[in-house]
Amino acid sequence: MAGIVSVNSEPTPIGKRRYLDEARMCSEHYKFLIILALAYAFDQMDLFTFSFVAPALTKHWGVSMEWIGLVNSCTFVGMLFGCWFGGWLSDVIGRKKTFLYSVAFFSTFSVLNGLAPNKELFLVFRTLTGFGILSMVVVAMVYITEILPSASRGKWQAISLATGLLSVPLIGQIAGRVVPSSPDGWRHIFFIGGSGFIILFLGLRWLKESPRWLISKGRYAEAEVIIQRFMPDVKVDINNEASIPVEGAVLVKETGTIAALKEIFSKKYARKTSVLITMVCCITVGYFMFFAWMPTLLNEFGFTLEDALWMTALVSFGSPIGNYLAAAVTDKGGRKIPIVIYSVLVGVMTIAFGTLKIPMLIVGIGFMIRVLMDGVFVVMWSYLAESYPTHIRNTGTGFIYSTGRLLTAGAMIVVPIFTKVMDTQHYSTLSVACSC
Template sequence: MAGIVSSNSEPAPIGKMRYLDDARMGSEHYKFLIILALAYAFDQMDLFTFSFVAPALTKNWGVSMEWIGLVNSFTFVGMLFGCWFGGWLSDVIGRKKTFLYSVAFFSTFSILNGLAPNKELFLIFRTFTGFGILSMVVVAMVYITEILPAASRGKWQAISLATGLLSVPLIGQVAQRVVPSSPDGWRHIFFIGGSGFIILFLGLKWLKESPRWLISKGRYAEAEAVIQNFRPDIKVDINKEASMPIEGVVKQKAAGTIAALKEIFSMKYARKTSVLITMVCCITVGYFMFFAWMPTLLNEFGFTLEDALWMSALVSFGSPIGNYLAATVTDKGGRKIPIVIYSVLVGVMTIAFGTLKIPMVIVGIGFVIRVLMDGVFVVMWSYLAESYPTHIRNTGTGFIYSTGRLLTAGAMVVVPMIYKSFGYTTLFFIIGGMFLLVAVVTGIWGEKTAGRSLDEIGV
């Protein structure tokens, strides 16, 4: 944990208080992970639903590829503001409240997506859905980092996301059957995504506030009680730890939004921030250029709506598999090495994908790419969430993650232009090049973070 805020708002150092970092996984950890996995499930379901629905809207509403690109773009603009808002709010009112508010928000607007009477309201509702989705995600990725043991936090981040991502092939299979069934079949897919309200009931009972955040606000007694829940094997005494001088730990003042942004771009964090922005932007833009457009591109490329949907649905099974496999390697090589290896493989295979024309070969290679892309995505989440100290962690994480969503918003509009001007193959060459850039930048300038105490990384 980064620091304890005293009455003058200056944290006392607790760099060697490793109650959470050194904990063994117990029942409280697993209940926490169940809620996070459910949240990821509904989040990913809502995120990818439109890719399955878009071809049906093209057929039934008569919308163009440009309008689909606009919807995708507005969704990512909503995500951009969701990142900023969620990161800021969780540093102000706490991780738990912001997490639950975000779940309620995106569930509500998912239902409204399905009720939209026209494309104008659909666009608005989809934008607000994106806002809630990313507000929740940016809180969740930091929440896990702050709660779970240092030696395995990356593994559990990957496992919880992988479990949640089981919803993607599930919704793909449902969409394959329901969407073509009637002109309004697509509406039912959004109603399924809106059932995330179940998370609120479990969250109110099982979720605990992040002790690191409580300590940063000077709420020692509450933090001590939460830590004791996670560490019933020992006696937790935060006040005793706070009174102990710890060599080499610098006191930090609580940061506002502007101060936090100034700090992440200061000379101290300049290289780290540059690597993270490059990584987040290239991986995020490349990922969504590929998968948000896959059914539509296949349909435009000459495959029927039904064929484009079943091919995309089969490929989506690689999503949870990719995260489960990533759980076995994410805590190795300081996270830096897995990111480099994954990025090289994705880059090369995506370039090859753009030359394919045989359906089952497209499905096979697409499946492997999905496994690898989802793997590198979740390793990136852990890498980003553990890179800054507690007082700027969520604000910094939210801002950097939002840069990827901002560029993705632009990319969603540009994809039809690239496709129509340069063709299918060039589009996938561009995506592959982004991942190769990540490999180079991370390999040369990236920092190893896995397995280290958050105190050690933050100073």
């Protein structure tokens, strides 16, 4: 490909237009965001469903804490491979197809979770659900970066995720009523998560392929038509621009997975990559260790199943609020400062949380932690997706994001070990361990 084409988010030579980066929000952008919000809704619903049904499985199936830890761990192993696969596949067949295939995949296995006749098949289905969830997420992170205007993409990423996260307190409230109602009440929660198939029907009509991906494949005419849909008031002509070499332009060629990984660890990006891996691992492990285990630990430490579920459901209302608040700051003053401030506040409040035994105080502090954790998570997504140039963005993002899932998979097994040597009075130590 001769020169830097007009839709790249990387530095552009004089005379080139950064069409999508400079676009104004229009109906096509909002349709894209509706699909993304719905995908996040079912993604997050499927991701946190197990935390709501796990206490019921210990009661009705007689499973151990170690088995719950194994399920959580295997789910994150599935996510690890989903990250890699989704990033690779979207570079091969495109963002749109991979996104929709991933939604269909995790929706199918969510339904199968509800139909599982035994804990062995449940474990397999849960692992495959995790595979589809993260395959979709890693594509969505890049997809939104390549479609939305640069000046506001962080805000819209946060708003779409926040809107999707409204499903978490919703499913929490439903679980609080349905799960204790019968021995098979937990199955209905998975069936609700599987209704994400509605996204396929809307996505086939509303989603457009990423013009950046099309251009990377030499499909300029198709990219031009799509860009024109996003910029109806501007005459778009990338065929001519892409075919005229510009002095000083950077030559961008297709990059395979191995070559891309070599590049993100090259001297040019090694320092950035190490910082991103550290950031993603710390934030991801703390987030999922804290919230995936909250209902089960509360139940184990003396709260009834009903109390543990409603306390967790109330805390989960912090998710969308945290992302809506993050939308107000993520495009102002950069990404790094909010990430640092949020992370420090989470650490301080988690220590306070671990000392509590009064239900409403647990809910209140847990709610604030959830607000902060979800805020830092969405800012991290934007920061990560913007950290590499287009030709290695998906591979780099997928690989780094997967490292957090890999570490979390191992950390999930540690919680049952802690519970073997701790009682209720030691809950504070365990809470701090889950957030570190």
